Amino acid sequence: MAQVSTLPRNEAGIETAIGILKQRFGDRLQTSAAIREQHGHTTTWIENQSPDAVVFPHSTEEVAEIVRTCAAHHVPIIPFGTGTSLEGHVNAPAGGLSVDLSQMNRILAVNAGDLDCVVQPGVTRDDLNTHLRDQGLFFPIDPGANASLGGMAATRASGTNAVRYGTMKDNVLSLEAVMPDGQIIRTGHRARKSSAGYDLTRLLIGAEGTLGIITEMTLRLQGIPEAISSARCSFPTVDAACQAVMMTIQYGIPVARIELLDEMSVKAANAYSGLNLPETPLLLLEFHGSDTGAAEQAETFGQIADEFGGTDFAATSTTEERNKLWQARHDMYWASLQLRPGARGISTDVCVPISRLAECVTAAQDQARELGLLAPIVGHVGDGNFHTLLLIDMDNANEVAAADGFVGWLNDLAISMEGTCTGEHGIGQGKRPYLVRELGAATSYMSAIKAALDPDNIMNPGKIL
């Protein structure tokens, strides 16, 4: 486990606040070791730092009451969605209270005419899409995990569809939040755009719960397109695949998804998902549009792929074939783990300008090889974003150290290429050193904002800054 530092604990305050809230919330406040551990960090390799208790509010007013109690006693509050974040976002390095929002899971309104909806933060993206399907609508952001929408907003999540539909910052019209002093605010209403004052919506999106707890969101929706089709194409090299991606974006083909699997990932997918793909870099695409439009996009992409030595191009508009391919993509984490049974998968995320992508991915492959690390790569390459999954024997200290070194090296490389140390996973605990390397002096203004809004540092302390 990677060690992360603990912070001083306010024992007396924690005991008092939990006592008060236990009286108020009864069984909806839990202190068992199992539940506490489940609400500390459980994904990838950062050690678990459990909260002292977990509370399950049902309403914004209840969240406000919890925050006011914790504020009065200077007790840390860690908002919790589904716990699928990857950089230690839900850990409790100073102890305190995990606020689990999973029971605030109501869809409050769907305004089909306006292509928007209002949801509580505990609604998951699958729940929302299931609810919307009959109305011909969908919410496009898909980070892979069936995360809660509140957690997705708090971490500025994105995923495979971002190349066309943007990230959470582009798909939340406004939100309601409980601020560190317990006051409830709305950052906007249902207008598609607004120039009214500072953009508190975007400030809270990606703040990872360090500036307030999101308690309601107004989301943009999309109509389910008339046609959805898929294509896949193999390439001789990562460079050739990336050149094809760049040309596709430059041509303005409105691809909905364009994913890269490197040769090792393809190998893993073949074995795990019973596919028979050439074991060279693969692009996997999805097109949304009218029947004619989607077909035209696939055809144009086929021509581009051809120019860059693409082989085994296959397009399909049948739902079954499409689902099979995308299921394989979604199962990549499990497929990759099978490359080395017993290993832990450590996913690290960077994003670079697309013109540097081939160079960055190839360098990452070479570096992993040099360090003797097994590290399949998949990427949302339309955005220049990719994930390296390091398969590590956690009992081998040398290997863990090599993986740690690799992560630092890759983040520095991405930053040196005018990219970012995280395209979508966020900073949490794991990436704090890289944030400073990437943004330097700007982080001091982030700290000033944090101090202004949360002077006692009770909202998710030890994250981002």
Next chain:
Amino acid sequence: MAQVSTLPRNEAGIETAIGILKQRFGDRLQTSAAIREQHGHTTTWIENQSPDAVVFPHSTEEVAEIVRTCAAHHVPIIPFGTGTSLEGHVNAPAGGLSVDLSQMNRILAVNAGDLDCVVQPGVTRDDLNTHLRDQGLFFPIDPGANASLGGMAATRASGTNAVRYGTMKDNVLSLEAVMPDGQIIRTGHRARKSSAGYDLTRLLIGAEGTLGIITEMTLRLQGIPEAISSARCSFPTVDAACQAVMMTIQYGIPVARIELLDEMSVKAANAYSGLNLPETPLLLLEFHGSDTGAAEQAETFGQIADEFGGTDFAATSTTEERNKLWQARHDMYWASLQLRPGARGISTDVCVPISRLAECVTAAQDQARELGLLAPIVGHVGDGNFHTLLLIDMDNANEVAAADGFVGWLNDLAISMEGTCTGEHGIGQGKRPYLVRELGAATSYMSAIKAALDPDNIMNPGKIL
């Protein structure tokens, strides 16, 4: 003129700082009455509040030097682009120094492969698009005026293309700014997306120069589409036109522009631009795509229009016809003034959910009629955003009061419809009361951020908050 309050002046500090900067900048610091007045508010009806001097920096370092000098002497700084904002953004209610960024007008890089560019804030959108044309690229945001890109970012501008391409918040990847203490920061680099820390990019976009001066921007670009075509269609009522808009958006037709002209605006356009359009509500559209795609969009829109009683539908893909129509749209301000020669045009801007648009526009027409005000309406209706241009005899106190009442009434109406008091013009001085009505408690956190980053309130004081 609408009166706006002045703020206490720091005479000694202003004199000292201007003295120091005059020595440093020589002729690039101007104090003539004409130049000072030109740098106070000159558009629409808010009175002019001139700065004490205007300085023309050439580099980020010079901006930082100016800010450090003003900070040391507690002197207000008002960033100035082209002065086309509408709500008093460039006024100097406490005096101080206007920092005119028009000479920082270099395009520093165009990265065609990444569809981005790096520009100084004084580059105007026309300059940028002229520069990009040969490379098959364009920057889509078009607020009408040939504004500076720095000013457009500072006011979170949008305009006719926003329905497809978003607003400035969606098209600035990152920026460099001089903060109120004179420190230079970068909020990000050239990655398409990032989850690295608080979104300072979006915080500075729309902050109207109250949190810092934008000195460089990395912008997203688009490829010029293969085909651009236009269509127009007349409707019996505003309601019918808005129903057609709503259906168009719901169908997922990726219209690049969809503009409403109400009957009075059409009348003005006919007279001014020599057109012969039916004098009923008009929708004016633009489609971007492949040849097939753009044609298909126009055809589908034609079917929708038909369903809602649209008449005189005409689509064109010839550049000449298209330019004529859009030139008429761009000239609406001048055309409308001709409805009442000698009157001043007061443009007020609201944005509502699209399902409420017809109701809001119709109510605005009725209210203007009841008050005896001539008030043509045009709107970026794909976003639910529209502008009412009140044509006012400024020597008639009753009329001015009625206009003032109308603006307040319309803003309250938009807010009551879950909309916003400004879709794109910003708050400036003119809309400060409505910001509080719209966002209530949230504004206290805006004030806390302002106080944390600019404790002496030197950056564009008297705006937004």
